[in-house]
Amino acid sequence: MKFYKKPVITALFILALMIKIGCCSDYSEASGKYDDWGSFSGNYFDIQVEPGVDLKFVYRMLTRRFYYANSAAHLGQFSDIKDKIAFRLDELMERVKQVLDIYPAGNFKVGIRIYKDRKGLNREYFDIFNAPADYKSFYIHKFQKIYVSQEDISDSLMAHEMGHVVVDHYFKVVPPEKIREMIASYVDLHLEDSK
Numbered sequence: 230m231k232f233y234k235k236p237v238i239t240a241l242f243i244l245a246l247m248i249k250i251g252c253c254s255d256y257s258e259a260s261g262k263y264d265d266w267g268s269f270s271g272n273y274f275d276i277q278v279e280p281g282v283d284l285k286f287v288y289r290m291l292t293r294r295f296y297y298a299n300s301a302a303h304l305g306q307f308s309d310i311k312d313k314i315a316f317r318l319d320e321l322m323e324r325v326k327q328v329l330d331i332y333p334a335g336n337f338k339v340g341i342r343i344y345k346d347r348k349g350l351n352r353e354y355f356d357i358f359n360a361p362a363d364y365k366s367f368y369i370h371k372f373q374k375i376y377v378s379q380e381d382i383s384d385s386l387m388a389h390e391m392g393h394v395v396v397d398h399y400f401k402v403v404p405p406e407k408i409r410e411m412i413a414s415y416v417d418l419h420l421e422d423s424k
């Protein structure tokens with residue numbers, strides 16, 4: 230009996246090893262984890278929201294600082310808070326392209342994932358990169374996604390991340406990190422400049 234059992238165990242071991250290598254050879258996101266999250270879309274963004282996030286609060290934070298004229302004009306046409314958020318994010322994206330004077334070719338859609346708090350965001354970063362971090366937000370080009378939490382979200386913060394999105398979609402060879410940060414920070418500084 231022992232003689233027959235061994236190859237089966239060996240085969241199972243190899244199979245388990247193959248599955249392990251297949252799943253973890255590169256950084257990736259767990260699937261199924263976001264099934265109970267809310268989702269809605271605008272022109273530029275597919276937005277996912279963790280259960281418990283206060284969308285009215287998020288909208289307030291996104292319309293806090295600047296460039297509110299367009300929003301105010303269009304505010305009446307939306308009754309749903311999700312539509313308001315999607316519209317505001319699209320509007321910010323248009324403004325970011327204008328400020329940078331960089332217009333990436335073609336249509337692209339980027340994900341935005343809004344966590345309840347910074348802790349959840351940090352946990353996600355750790356799950357993806359297997360390294361600790363403490364960021365208000367980050368953008369991962371590979372996943373085409375901006376990560377942020379209700380705790381820290383603001384129009385300035387999102388404009389900064391959108392700066393990264395625009396730069397990464399425009400240049401064939403992505404500039405070095407310091408240059409990318411400079412460009413993204415430039416957006417925040419000049420968002421309210423008159424045209």
Ligand SMILES: [Zn+2]
Nearest residue numbers: 389393410413
């Ligand atoms: Zn940045």
